Amino acid sequence: MTTSVNPKKAKLSITTHVLDTSRGLPADNLAVSLYKFENDKWILLKESMTGSNGRSADLLQDERETPTPGRFKIEFRVNDYFRRNATNSMYPLIDVVFDVENSREHYHIPLLLSPFGFTTYRGS
Numbered sequence: 001m002t003t004s005v006n007p008k009k010a011k012l013s014i015t016t017h018v019l020d021t022s023r024g025l026p027a028d029n030l031a032v033s034l035y036k037f038e039n040d041k042w043i044l045l046k047e048s049m050t051g052s053n054g055r056s057a058d059l060l061q062d063e064r065e066t067p068t069p070g071r072f073k074i075e076f077r078v079n080d081y082f083r084r085n086a087t088n089s090m091y092p093l094i095d096v097v098f099d100v101e102n103s104r105e106h107y108h109i110p111l112l113l114s115p116f117g118f119t120t121y122r123g124s
Helices: 078-084
Strands: 013-020 031-038 041-049 070-077 094-100 106-114 117-120
Touching: 013 031, 013 070, 070 078, 070 106, 094 106
Parallel strands: 013 106
Antiparallel strands: 031 041, 031 070, 070 094, 106 117
């Protein structure tokens, strides 16, 4: 799957969507950070917040950014989100690490979240 009809112009795109399954609602205003693993350390690429629909679609939107394939991580800082919603949780943050093999594809990494569990998958 590419992000454009013209594969020569397609570039890497990384997005996420967080759903709070305990409330049946999108997780809004949840802090999200994108990192890339380079030279044995995590390099911060972008910080973002989910919108009212639980989505963060701007993790790689800067035209100057041209990430190459490699290992990436999305860090979901769920602690503040659960505190705002007066909910106890055992997870203060969740890291989802994934490999990008093709820099011309779209990688959508949804997170289904509850106070005592989570799941993720490659979406579309």
